[in-house]
Amino acid sequence: MRCIRLGAGAGYAGDRIEPAAELARDGDIQYLIFECLAERTIALAQQARRRDPQSGFDPLLEARMRAVLPTCAAKGIRIITNMGAANPLGAARKTAAIAHELGLADLKIAAVQGDDVLDTVLAGDYRFEESGTPVAELAGRVISANAYMGAGGMRDALAQGAQVVITGRVADPALFIAPLLHEFGWSLDNCERLGQATVVGHLLECAGQVTGGYFADPGLKDVPQLARLGFPIGEVSEDGSVIITKVASAGGKVTPATCKEQLIYEIHDPKRYLQPDVVADFSEVTVESVGDDRVRVTGGRGHPPTGLLKVSVGYVDSYVGEGQISYGGPGAVARARLALEIVRERLASTGVKTSELRLDLIGIDSLYGPTISRRAAEPYEVRLRVAGRCDSMAEAVRIGNEVETLYTNGPAGGGGATKSAREIIAVQSVLLPSHLAQGSVVMLGATS
């Protein structure tokens, strides 16, 4: 049976670059796929693009392309990525310039657009899924609205001969579904295949998270050589079944357990994993070891899509100020609690208005709240952390200041104070009828 090998070159925007170069060199792959967009990334990228129209794509695009383009071009490995963020065309032009400089003059590069639906969302009557609040209530604070697009646009770009396909927001698994549609000629109506293709994409999209990254728990779950973790390869057959594996000499491991953790990661109802092209059903999926670092995954199914696309709307939400300081030795926790009370009183008495305030002791209750840790032994050192939400940057700054002044005004022995204040770009979702977002392909050559 015919088989396509897909490599995952990144699982998030800041991911390691060497494992992608290793896959291009030693992975015997036909596609190298970089997933680089978190929920809020496009909103931040849109802000960057407003300041500089040439920017708005992934800041690591150049480093990643330089690391893999020569090898990929030589071996005919095609690249697919969402590093276009808020400016896929700008990212494609940048890639074309890099290819030209590297002497890869005949490389065909495609930008796939259509995910930017800001005008449509602002013109319509949409409400946020979680809160039910109308988008219109945010008035002038909305920065971006991007639909999670399906695989169709990327498939078309591949059909037009693109060797590098750069897109903005797409559903992460769609990056991996597109080459399968192209290679095997599966139609977008084939729910069964699209369901299993979603399994493939979901397993690969976080890169190292299926090859032993984010898995190790010494003594219980050991993973070799995480400092040189290998990124995954999905060996996909024409019937949709996949074997997840890695370059043999790379670090990490692929086992049924690593695959199960990634399969369930960030899904809700396993029978209804909503995707733009399909409602995937993971409930009958099975995993089976078929060799060293080789795990066969089958059984993904699917139903027709809902006809609605998830859209991430980015907006200026608030300003958050934060301060931290550490206390140690005997009595550390009592001094830190005293310090928290001092900060709380100071914020009130100096009129710093917060719509939300968190007073944490890192080492005691910052991750899970006070209940879980109440029986734990007292730590030898503890770090106080105060974070508050304000309506202005000027007020947010005062929160960190009130932590810092604990140095000379607070309990004995506080050390290592830090402070920060930042504008919060938040993201919420709306649902948009699918026909209101259409993908389109722009082809570039390396010299353009």
Added chain:
Amino acid sequence: MKLRQLAHSRTGDKGNTSNISVIAHDPADYERLLREVTPERVKQHFADVVKGTVVRYELPRLGAFNFVMTLALGGGVTRSLALDAHGKSLSSALLDLELPDS
């Protein structure tokens, strides 16, 4: 005994919703986990964190469960004031759940 001895786990996030997998090391323990690790217990365990509901989805073919917890991430990853805004560390605390020995 601790849940950690029978299962492993990973947390994911979408908006203000957190999901935590519980995966039996040995699929033979699936029924036992089904009995002991109920959504009510998980909700109680995370009383300070989860302000919404806990729904448990069963994946018997994987020997696994998926717990989906709403209003669990301080208003959503992108605006939460929490140190761990994604709630990535929740899985480790769930594995601290105490189970009867047999």
